[in-house]
Amino acid sequence: AQSVTQLGSHVSVSEGALVLLRCNYSSSVPPYLFWYVQYPNQGLQLLLKYTSAATLVKGINGFEAEFKKSETSFHLTKPSAHMSDAAEYFCAVSPGTASKLTFGTGTRLQVTL
């Protein structure tokens, strides 16, 4: 079985500051890991994915994440936050099939001036 834990249901950063959203996974098989973003009143959009190739994954909107097997982590970072980054972020894990995607509980990112 796979699961992900997102530490911090709410993160607040100043505009221009580093964004760090934490995700730890548990998986009995090599996992596929994902970050999705959900803006208010919208569906989810894929930010980036790890599928056992490069451990540092670059996504859209300047986000990236690093897969660290030793720490069972897949934290999401962005060097400089922008007001438009304010949204809900979900980490997700899959055993390798599209259908069984398990989401974390989400982290709401607030960006302040």
Added chain:
Amino acid sequence: DTEVTQTPKHLVMGMTNKKSLKCEQHMGHRAMYWYKQKAKKPPELMFVYSYEKLSINESVPSRFSPECPNSSLLNLHLHALQPEDSALYLCASSHVVVAGELFFGEGSRLTVL
């Protein structure tokens, strides 16, 4: 602009009504999904269709009835719902073999009175 289109965006219905949610995609994806999302919670998988056949039913009550008329369309028929069924219903699609990379619609917000 999302490539998965859901209608209606908002729906209010009584507990005795029958209504349907509709989803359409033209990306050639052969897997389609229904998710339910309550406020401040992650999406929960309800149904998965693969090549127009129901492949996963996550023990969803029979008052929710999915239908996949063709590879581009996915419906969710609603009957005798309860107020606790009020939620955002998200449709998604994916390539069958690409793990976890889902394309979501903007959702249909359902209110059951």
